[in-house]
Amino acid sequence: MVDSVRYRLTLWYLGVLGLVLLAFSAGVYALLTRSLNQRLDNGLRASLESVATSLTRELTGGLAEAEEIAEVQGLRLAEVEGLVEKEAVHSTMEDFSSSNQAIAVFDGQGRLLAEKAAPGDLHADLPSLDLVPVQSVYIFTLPGSRGSDTEDVRVAVRRIPATTASAPYLIAVAQSFEANTKELELLRRSFYIAIPIALALAGLGGFFLARKSLAPMAAMSERARRISAENLEERLPVANPRDALGQLAATFNELLARLNASFDQQRQFMADASHELRTPLSVMHTAAEVTLEQPRRTESEYREALQMVDAQTRRLARIVEDMFTLARADAGRRPLHPSNFYLDELTRETARAAEVLAVRKRVSVEVSDAAEIPFRGDEGLLRQMLLNLLDNAIRHTPAGGHVSVSLAQFDSAYEITVADSGTGIPGEVQAHIFERFYRADAARSRAEPAGGSGAGLGLAIARWIAEAHDGRLELRRSDESGSVFVASLPASPR
Structure with missing residues (x-):
């Protein structure tokens, strides 16, 4: 029984610890996922702000010189402004450098003006220019291709409003979730390895602690197994009467004391009952034996012998009836x-x-x-x-x-x-x-x-x-x- 309790305690301990580890792992995984996504969004937002600032600066400076260039070279102002805008876009794209981000610039009609390492379907999934708030960053997720290993892409877009001489632009910066996925995969693999190892070590430690904690109970069980009706005076050892096992042993010892007293009372009762029953039986036997040894006895002698037997019979019946009454009372069957x-x-x-x-x-x-x-x-x-x-x-x-x-x-x-x-x-x-x-x-x-x-x-x-x-x-x-x-x-x- 002690072994069964030991195994059950160990299993309960492992079950609770396993649930705690799973909850902890899920919490860590969720926090890391959120942190990585926030880091990705912050990086996209910073890159987008940098590109928007650079493009705005290039456009402002180029358009300021467009009128002078048109007069000197004898060109139409609209042609010069168009060349300036294209140069500003390409200059901005050349200045942008990122190993894991892509950039694309679109005009007000949604036509692609320039791109750098952008995914092929980015243009098709961009929101309409009118849906993007002015001077605000709009971030969304572009799903990867189904049936392939293409990861989802996080995209941040911003609208640059039209100035006096320039058209509005839509700038998009994109980055794949691949780096985040790799970090989360590494964390999952760590959990797959660490949790079983932790449970195995905890199981061994829990089994050892349960065995050590239940050792006094095993000793008590073995000691109690040796106690029988012949040695009810023996008692279980009480190492520490203040702990649970000590109180259990003390309670069991009190039970043994009551059982011992009950057995002693029962043995004494049987001995006394045998003695009390033997006396009238002996008197009856002696009276009958003496009467039978002398066949020629008077009627008065027979009557005296029978009266003696009758008296002892009544006494015997009274003793038996009293014993029966007490026995039923002790058993609770005398309502x-x-x-x-x-x-x-x-x-x-x-x-x-x-x-x-x-x-x-x-x-x-x-x-x-x-x-x-x-x-x-x-x-x-x-x-x-x-x-x-x-x-x-x-x-x-x-x-x-x-x-x-x-x-x-x-x-x-x-x-x-x-x-x-x-x-x-x-x-x-x-x-x-x-x-x-x-x-x-x-x-x-x-x-x-x-x-x-x-x-x-x-x-x-x-x-x-x-x-x-x-x-x-x-x-x-x-x-x-x-x-x-x-x-x-x-x-x-x-």
Whole structure:
């Protein structure tokens, strides 16, 4: 699993890095393309301004001398001006020098007057003279020939307005995108080489870092694999409790601690259950064995043996039923069945039922009068809780003693109090009396009646029932004068 996580982390890292590199490369490519195009346009604009300035200067100077030349040589002024304009155009073309730019000059009717290294279809694609703003540069792209390697051409044109004696001119300066294309191609090739190399190096580095980062997890996994039900006391190493892996290990150790406690409780439960079940079974087996060894026994002896077997059978059934109740409660399969009833009536009826056990011990049971208290809860479970408390009090009260039951309301809770006049529970064992199968000999040294199991499950079940109703059960007092158990139930349980 760790290897799978390591590979996934590396792939995710490479994927994110690849996207970042692609976005970065696209951004650089777009910026460089824009920069190269701006540089090309600026070069064309500068060349166009230079040519326009030179042509204007040549025309101005030549036309100023045209009238004097015409008078001296006896020529018509128009002929001299035409010769001057042609000479100005050709002189300008001769002065223009650029290894990667072409130039062409057109008259007002669009006729080519002169050109220098201009592409053959430049004339056909030039805009009309009327569309070019005066004293402004107009730039456009001339597409290359399809099906050939001819690059697109960037063209800048400018209109020179007509002076007093000259016609308007259209000057065009053109340059191919070939240089830009070569630079962009070089950049693309650099990306094609650099990006895979960067991803490969990043993948190796990411895999190494992932392996190093997940090494503690691999150690934890191996350590956890060796932990079983036989060695739940082992724990995972926690190198740094403040980082994520340390917190994971600490959480797992807490889980192991809870599992270990649960397993210990389960093992102790099984051991105690086996011990408790063995006692009545042994008594039944011994009674039957002794009875069968002497075939000639009186009817009273058979009756006594059967009564002993019946008592132990009842005790065994009680233990099994209590164990089954706790098992279903632990598994969450013992839901409450709430109904509306009167808590005071339940208290009186349960106390009367417990008087049967009290008569055998010669213990009196007293019930304090209480007003009608409507309540909503699981009547059967609450009756069992109170009966367990009364059974516990009667079994631990000597003959001639008394047990009292009272019901009262305090704030938003009802309190059922069961008090006895026994010798009390020793202080060192009071914290354990609600544990399952826990029995303190000093507190339970009295003889048990036939109706009680004496397995140490009654108080555990009673506490669970109280807590299932959002209440609590506690030992409020226990001394030489007796013990007092109080079950607090909320007036409005959930």
